[in-house]
Amino acid sequence: MSEQLDTLVEVSESIHGDNFVEVKYDDLIPNNVDLSSDRQLLRALEAWHPNYLDWWKEMGPEGFQESEVYLRTAVGVDPTGWAKFGHVKMPEYRWGILLAPKVEGRTIPCGRHKGQAAWQEVPGEYRSLLRRLIVVQGDTEPASVEQQRYLGKTAPSLYDMRNLFQVNVEEGRHLWAMVYLLVKYFGKDGREEAQALLERRSGQQDNPRILGAFNERTPDWLSFFMFTYFTDRDGKMQLAALAESGFDPLSRSCRFMLTEEAHHLFVGETGVGRTVEATCTAMKKAGITDPYDIEAIRALGVVDLPLLQRKANFHMSVTRDLFGSEISSNAADAFSSGLKGRFNEANLTDDHELQEATYPVMQVENGQLVTNEIPALRAINSRLLDDYIADCQGGLDRWNKTIENAGIDFKFTQPHKGFNRRIGEFAGHRISPYGELLTEEAWQAQSGAWLPNDSDMAFINSLMKPCHQPGEYASWIAPPRVGINKQATDFEYVKIA
Numbered sequence: 001m002s003e004q005l006d007t008l009v010e011v012s013e014s015i016h017g018d019n020f021v022e023v024k025y026d027d028l029i030p031n032n033v034d035l036s037s038d039r040q041l042l043r044a045l046e047a048w049h050p051n052y053l054d055w056w057k058e059m060g061p062e063g064f065q066e067s068e069v070y071l072r073t074a075v076g077v078d079p080t081g082w083a084k085f086g087h088v089k090m091p092e093y094r095w096g097i098l099l100a101p102k103v104e105g106r107t108i109p110c111g112r113h114k115g116q117a118a119w120q121e122v123p124g125e126y127r128s129l130l131r132r133l134i135v136v137q138g139d140t141e142p143a144s145v146e147q148q149r150y151l152g153k154t155a156p157s158l159y160d161m162r163n164l165f166q167v168n169v170e171e172g173r174h175l176w177a178m179v180y181l182l183v184k185y186f187g188k189d190g191r192e193e194a195q196a197l198l199e200r201r202s203g204q205q206d207n208p209r210i211l212g213a214f215n216e217r218t219p220d221w222l223s224f225f226m227f228t229y230f231t232d233r234d235g236k237m238q239l240a241a242l243a244e245s246g247f248d249p250l251s252r253s254c255r256f257m258l259t260e261e262a263h264h265l266f267v268g269e270t271g272v273g274r275t276v277e278a279t280c281t282a283m284k285k286a287g288i289t290d291p292y293d294i295e296a297i298r299a300l301g302v303v304d305l306p307l308l309q310r311k312a313n314f315h316m317s318v319t320r321d322l323f324g325s326e327i328s329s330n331a332a333d334a335f336s337s338g339l340k341g342r343f344n345e346a347n348l349t350d351d352h353e354l355q356e357a358t359y360p361v362m363q364v365e366n367g368q369l370v371t372n373e374i375p376a377l378r379a380i381n382s383r384l385l386d387d388y389i390a391d392c393q394g395g396l397d398r399w400n401k402t403i404e405n406a407g408i409d410f411k412f413t414q415p416h417k418g419f420n421r422r423i424g425e426f427a428g429h430r431i432s433p434y435g436e437l438l439t440e441e442a443w444q445a446q447s448g449a450w451l452p453n454d455s456d457m458a459f460i461n462s463l464m465k466p467c468h469q470p471g472e473y474a475s476w477i478a479p480p481r482v483g484i485n486k487q488a489t490d491f492e493y494v495k496i497a
């Protein structure tokens with residue numbers, strides 16, 4: 001799907017209603033939340049802004065802060081014209097606060113308050129649970145920027161570099177979106193949480209980011225593409241679940257964030273897809289049909305398909321951990337209180353309360369994998385994980401089509417749900433990609449064939465040579481079919497300073 005189309009589809013899915021407030025570009029902080037009429041909030045945000053910029057300069061994209069980047073800036077929430085494009089220096093990007101339009105008469109879609117008017121203020125009894133959800137969501141956004149900060153140097157083209165920076169500034173805006181909620185609705189502790197979001201650091205021992213995957217490294221561009229395909233997709237699923245929140249400001253924030261998320265997923269899907277394409281084209285040209293003829297394939301300066309599968313296995317498994325324990329009382333509380341719904345909650349046809357319902361959850365029992373019916377309320381995370389796994393498949397199918405069209409006998413697959421897990425039902429067990437329970441010895445002997453090994457990483461590293469001239473693309477990745485915003489593929493997407 002073209003990016004324009006992808007974006008439009010997601011926009012129309014996530015924005016309904018027609019009453020929106022114009023974005024005020026005169027203000028320091030572009031917004032459609034009428035900031036200027038709330039002096040206290042404005043002051044709190046203006047105080048946070050310089051700290052945010054300090055964080056961005058310290059932890060954001062390294063080496064390109066003075067370069068002019070062809071960026072999309074959100075300027076409104078009207079689906080037909082919500083963004084404008086132009087060259088800007090990243091520190092001068094206008095990070096704004098934009099909520100999707102209010103839906104008049106919206107009610108709480110799930111849980112014990114189902115059908116009551118959606119909350120416009122924080123429901124006191126759920127204050128700390130709600131704050132925790134917003135903080136966890138907010139924490140992932142700057143974390144991903146930190147993880148990706150060294151990638152500019154080895155960008156395989158200016159087009160890709162621009163996409164990286166686009167994703168980075170928008171994750172920065174997602175942080176703003178959560179900070180707005182904290183500062184506006186949670187008083188002093190909200191302001192403290194907003195500050196703490198700038199202080200935790202991805203991968204740092206004494207003050208790490210909250211969730212596991214956001215403390216992993218994103219050391220190379222293949223990791224970046226896998227991350228934006230698989231981990232930004234956790235973002236999509238979680239934002240979709242939070243868009244169902246009975247707390248209306250959170251719902252509206254997340255609905256607008258989803259419009260930007262579509263581009264992140266596009267960057268991931270096409271990034272991996274173009275890598276697959278380069279590999280298939282080079283193999284064909286060299287007359288290689290065996291995808292396991294690794295040495296010959298790597299000699300062509302492209303990435304062998306089995307290595308891409310191992311990379312995908314890693315990113316899929318750490319991202320699955322982001323859904324939390326399959327069986328979780330936290331998740332039950334969030335759902336029952338109406339703070340977080342399921343994926344597509346509004347379109348599901350059950351009673352949206354789940355007092356009696358059950359849900360099948362896979363568990364390890366007596367050395368075997370079994371599926372048990374669990375009270376559905378406690379299986380909310382499990383269900384979202386299953387929805388996520390289904391949502392991942394589309395990209396794999398499209399990558400497989402490219403391989404099939406090239407006449408190569410290879411197929412990407414998703415590993416078993418229990419493979420390489422650290423959180424939830426499968427934590428502490430060793431499970432192969434094919435769903436066999438293994439002894440520790442058997443796992444140690446084989447995991448190098450399932451997860452990127454040292455020689456894989458060394459090979460990928462050897463490919464990470466910058467291509468910083470307009471129209472130049474690294475050997476391992478095919479140029480895109482179309483550029484960004486209808487620009488040519490050799491457009492100067494980044495004017496390197």
Ligand code: BYC
Nearest residue numbers: 136137140144211212232235238321322324325328330331
């Ligand atoms: N790593 O009952 P449990 C995105 C903690 S991505 C470390 O199992 P619960 C993005 C958990 O916090 C979307 N710790 O799970 C993507 C809890 O600790 P506390 C991010 C973990 O609470 C790319 C304890 O274990 N948004 O936007 O039902 C680029 C027991 O928790 C992990 C959200 O996640 C882990 N993997 O669910 C940029 C939505 N998993 O509280 C951005 C908001 C669990 O006892 N968050 N723990 O100290 C949530 O809905 C929930 O917090 C979770 C966890 C789904 C994450």
Ligand code: FE
Nearest residue numbers: 141171174235
């Ligand atoms: Fe985000």
Ligand code: FE
Nearest residue numbers: 232235261264
């Ligand atoms: Fe994202």
